[in-house]
Amino acid sequence: MHVSIVGSGYVGTTVAACLADLGHEVVNIEIDQEIVDTINAGEAPIHESGLAERIAEHAGTNLRATTDYAAVRDTDVTFLCLPTPQADDGSLDLAIMRAGSESLGRALAAKADDHLVVVKSTVLPGTTEDVVGPILEDESGKHVGDGLELAMNPEFLRMGTAVMDFLEPDKVVVGATSEDAATTLRELYAPILSREGTDLVETDIREAELIKYANNAFLASKVSLVNELGNIATEYGADAYEVLAAVGLDDRISERFMRSGLGWGGSCFPKDVDALRAGAREQGYDPALLDAVVAVNDAQPRRLVDSLATHVDLEGARITVLGLSFKPGTDDIRKSRALDVIEYLQDRGATVVAYDPVAVENVRPMYPDVEYADSAVDALADADGAVVATDWPEFDDLAFDGMAQRVVVDGRRIDVDEADLDVYEGLTW
């Protein structure tokens, strides 16, 4: 199938490379010329396992990128993978989605035969049919249901495992109002749907839009609950990880997403939970539980710094921050909890030295007054204390003997030989 993908970021690039790998003809429409050039050179513009080899294999044959929207005319289906960021008040900002839809509609005006537009970006219920659809109709002169089909196919990939999450998902959600649209997506996803363990969910467009937010809100709520339980466990001197490991044996709860600590960050949980809260309020409902989910999450970085402050006078102290990315396996620092920790430490007068295996260059311009080390051991040298903000595997079994004071407060539960330390404290255990 001939597929175009508007927006070549974490999702668009991953989807493009994987669909090309499945045998489709794929073109990425992307405004950032550097990304376009990188893909056409057969290289990956982002750090994701399994992505670079797929781009190298397919670029120039059945995968290419361009800044020219006219390329959509040579395709049958277009996926919109554009950013849907947070507005200042936390609500969903659709400005980019509107702009991309206008450009897409204008390009489709000159296309004679039918075309399917699939929203893959995370958008609130009603957006696809009440915002994207009308813009496409106005700009293309076509009508939904007559030459122009609409669908919504949310994405559930995670940073760091994006390629495998896309190729081996537990579900493919197709929201469509026409059988033609659903049929096209079933055909496009056939190789993925044929694997054991992947369910096809076919529903209307509004339900597909809400499934995505509900999925993220549920996961964020689960992490905030385990963090609340971890905070309580700490007060009782109990080990939350032992408690939650037992609780996770209940198959209604499961052992996954039970790691209490600094909480959730990333490019989506924060923005999607806030967008859902703002959207709910706009619809006249007060999301009290989701408000509490956010409040618990937002309190964790300060709890970590407060815990360190009970052992180290932070004024003038040299403090190591281990980990900057929002989670291991990615260089993405969007809404990383480590950034809050840095700010709280600096507010308390500490000098921060930070290390991360892949994310330092993304943080350096944002915090020029932080020192950046080339290794964890270098970052720990002469430090008066250290915090763990991201549980990179290389932080397990670290040597802490270069520290001036061997005090470590762990926000993520790495493997540590506590005998090596004067103080080792877990944020939630």
Ligand SMILES: NC(=O)C1=CN([C@@H]2O[C@H](COP(=O)(O)OP(=O)(O)OC[C@H]3O[C@@H](n4cnc5c(N)ncnc54)[C@H](O)[C@@H]3O)[C@@H](O)[C@H]2O)C=CC1
């Ligand atoms: N990052 C993730 O792990 C996931 C993100 N999502 C959702 O997917 C959507 C995209 O997210 P990401 O890929 O992370 O965003 P991103 O910011 O990584 O990539 C978006 C890309 O779109 C490009 N772009 C912006 N305006 C454009 C325009 N008018 N025309 C063409 N290209 C344009 C940007 O240059 C950028 O390369 C969002 O709605 C997000 O919530 C869903 C699942 C996972």
Ligand SMILES: O=C(O)[C@H]1O[C@H](OP(=O)(O)OP(=O)(O)OC[C@H]2O[C@@H](n3ccc(=O)[nH]c3=O)[C@H](O)[C@@H]2O)[C@H](O)[C@@H](O)[C@@H]1O
């Ligand atoms: O919409 C999105 O962008 C994506 O958001 C999340 O994926 P991602 O943000 O990449 O990362 P997760 O692995 O879900 O972790 C999210 C945050 O929760 C934290 N977390 C996760 C699990 C856990 O047990 N404890 C915990 O604190 C992580 O450190 C991270 O900050 C969802 O898992 C994806 O399904 C979704 O597609």
